[in-house]
Amino acid sequence: MTTSTETGSTSTATAASAAPAPDTSRELKKGSLAAFRGLMPFLTPYRKQFFLAGIALVVAAASTLAIPAAFKQMIDLGFGGAAGSKSIQHVDLVFLALFGVASILALATAARFYTVSWLGERVTADIRSAVYRHVVTQSPEFFETTQTGEVLSRITTDTTLIQAVVGTSISMALRNVLLFLGGLVMLFVTSAKLAGIIIGLLILVVVPIIVFGRKVRKLSRDSQDRIADASAMAGEILNAMPTVQAFTHEKIESKRFGDSVEGAFMTAMRRIRARALLTMIAILLVFGTIVFVLWLGARAVLEGSMTGGDLGQFILYASIVAGAIGALSEVMGEAQRAAGATERLLELMAVKSEIESPATPLPLPARAANxxxxxxxxxxxxxxxxxxxxxxxxxxxxxxxxxxxxxxxxxxxxxxxxxxxxxxxxxxxxxxxxxxxxxxxxxxxxxxxxxIGIVPQDTVIFSADAMENIRYGRAGASDAEVIAAAKMAAAHEFIERLPNGYKSFLGERGVRLSGGQRQRIAIARALLKNPPLLLLDEATSALDAESERLVQKALEAAMVGRTTVIIAxxxxxxxxxxxxxxxxxxxxxxxxxxxxxxxxxxxxxxxxxxxxxxxxxxxxxxx
Known part of the structure; x- marks a missing residue:
């Protein structure tokens, strides 16, 4: 996926009840570079890789800039010189030099691509892990007002955009900045007069591009917001499919989702139209400027104030400069989209849970026998x-x-x-x-x-086998301890009857089990934990009479040696x-x-x- 998710209006609202949520409809006044500064903690551990990528980048750019100079030599001293062995030898040397430059360019480009691609994957993985670690520490207050579909979309789609920037766009931007600056210098070396004219015209061209680019950025963020809305809606409905189907709301929910997707599509089309118009304007103005200046150069050659090699060199450097500007405008569009994604991720990372461990926690007294x-x-x-x-x-x-x-x-x-x-x-x-x-x-x-051990009223079963679902109560428990807990919870017999016993996959949210079976898994999980305080929230509400009798007997044994609070x-x-x-x-x-x-x-x-x-x-x- 290449789209980002909804901005942090919901997530930031949870940071503190006194802090109002930001308005997602307004464009944040931070620039792209300001947003990317928040990524520095994820980038700085890989300084060495960035340094190596920078070396490869400089070598590749220098190799590219050397090619027009070789062409000038070939034209002026090879084709333009007197016929003879000297000219032939010079041409041979020039082409050997060109091949050498191309070889260096190929090696440097491959090294740059590998290094920056590794950086993109590595940094993205770090960001995803950091965001997930942060989200799972939030209190239930956070999840009261934030849809899980939105959070998941941020972790996946927003980080994918950032991966494109770190793994591709930054490298392309730096490469084209080097080519632009180097080409610009060589333009002045070749012909200061023509270079001055082209720079003046380019300044006039860049201003409207920048102004129009701001509109593209706002539309990009709006598009990402609408995608997040659709994603969150889909997640909510898919998690409630039995209810949707029981009330025969399939068509209604399909229409709701379709309308949401259509809204996202229309917003995306506004962004695409604006982006296409921006690209057209940039190419037309930039290349129109270059064509005009080259026309002046052609007249200078005819007048004898420039050589053919100078003009050829100027054309190549002008092409490099124009190509760099075009690539930078393309990269800027991607960077603007990624900036919005970065802002949303940083907003999510900035949410602070009201429930935190104290800086210097106190220990609990040694566990009493009862x-x-x-x-x-x-x-x-x-x-x-x-x-x-x-x-x-x-x-x-x-x-x-x-x-x-x-x-x-x-x-x-x-x-x-x-x-x-x-x-x-x-x-x-x-x-x-x-x-x-x-x-x-x-x-x-x-x-x-x-x-504390708890058996909630709404039992949570994970997409794993029965053994691992019970072992969730104590990660280091042995298989024998898991089976013992299952027996205490009257779950052993029905688990043994499953196709693969304790290794049977229970399905997403335990869809392959009955309500009573899910509850007995949860009871076994709590008993495996063996806590001094046991909380039972309607622990037998979903059991039939026989299962309830078995579980009640098991719970009575489990209550020995611990404090128990029961909601029933x-x-x-x-x-x-x-x-x-x-x-x-x-x-x-x-x-x-x-x-x-x-x-x-x-x-x-x-x-x-x-x-x-x-x-x-x-x-x-x-x-």
Missing amino acids: GAALSLNDVVFSYPSRPDTAALDHVSLDIRAGETVAVVGPSGAGKTTLFQLFLRFYDPQSGSIRLDGVDIKQLDLHTLRDA HRLATVQRADRIIVMEDGRIVETGTHASLVALGGIYANLAALQFHHVQINQAEPS
């Missing part, structure tokens, strides 16, 4: 996307080491938000959370999250908890055991009554 203690002290939290709505409102809670606590309540009560804060995906606006007495803000993020609606899970926390509107409204809360007659009692009534109705219905 798990980790967890406490919340007057925690207030609102999601960045909903700053006026409190997801947690002055919540205080102490969970003892080894305790199993169930959190229940209606949707939107703040149950899952608790888990988000425990893992420090977000920081509360006020209050503190402590793990084994240490404020989690004072812990290294890896230390904190290594101490099924009473079979809740009743086994040491304590039940009832939440509503971001507050803890009831606390107690199943029996005490039922006797209280509050929110939990109503939830229990509704569930018992539903169970009784199901049991009463004939099969």
Whole structure:
């Protein structure tokens, strides 16, 4: 792909809630060179390769500039001299010299091409890795407002444009600058009068080209933005195909994407028309200037003020200068497109996560035999996307080491938000959370999250085999440990029945598994991690009755020696908890055991009554 992606309006908005997102519709006032300065950290490690490429570049340019001088000698002293062995010998020497220059030119050009191509591939790989490393450290706040399709497009298409610049355009630009300057000097050496005229005219020609080039740059950026819109839309829809097809929206979504692609096409065509017009104007004005000056030179030869060799040399150097200007205008167009891509990548790299490890993190105390203690002290939290709505409102809670606590309540009560804060995906606006007495803000993020295992409600299965999906819980685990975790999670039997057992590929997002099977894989992953704190977010919600019984038994064994916090609606899970926390509107409204809360007659009692009534109705219905 050769197009870039959407500018950083979405990504930069996530850097800090107080920082407004930049307007993607306006052209950034930075020039191409200013944008490319941001690439210096990626270029400086390869100074040696740039130096070697520079040597090859200078040698190739010098060889090219030597060719017209050889032609002058051939014309004036060979064809223009007296016939005889001296002239023949001179011609022989001139052609031998030309062949030698061509050989040097060929070697230098090959060396330059290889070196700069290597640089382009190497720098692009470094940039892609750096951008990906940066993105995966962002907090969920970043992904609330940034489409993953946009990020992926930046990593692929934007870096491809930069690769073209580093691996080709910079080399071409420098080569043609050298040819332009060297040719210009030789034009003055050959005929100062004609050279002065051609320079004056070229200055008049370059000004409108530069002015028109700015419009091309803005259209290039707009085109890249529209491609990014289409890419992000396609990614979103493809990830939701079952829903799209269930609601028979295939034609609607196809039309939406088609309209987006058509908009990108129209924007691209405006860029192409402007680019074509710019190229036409540049070639017409530049070569028109050269033709006019050469006409003057031809008259000078006829008048005897110049030799035929001088005119031939001047023509060749003028051609070199004109070719260099034409190539530079082409390179400038590519550089302008790459500048936009660079700006977007640098915007993405400039996004700073609000959630970072402290400069001097504190260690966690040695793990206790019965798990980790967890406490919340007057925690207030609102999601960045909903700053006026409190997801947690002055919540205080102490969970003892080894305790199993169930959190229940209606949707939107703040149950899952608790888990988000425990893992420090977000920081509360006020209050503190402590793990084994240490404020989690004072812990290294890896230390904190290594101490927590989670089974989310929406299970994530990667495009890998069953063994590697479970091993995701602890990268260094042996096959035997993976299988043991699968057995604890009641996943071993169904995995063994897969075509290749634990080596069976599970498909993208686990499409080859049922919902219950995906959830048991996630439970096995968490058990393999063996953390002191276990978070279960509706861990048995997708299981049938038999699987739930097996998993409940396995979870009970897994809870031994660790602290467990459970979000659950099924009473079979809740009743086994040491304590039940009832939440509503971001507050803890009831606390107690199943029996005490039922006797209280509050929110939990109503939830229990509704569930018992539903169970009784199901049991009463004939099969």
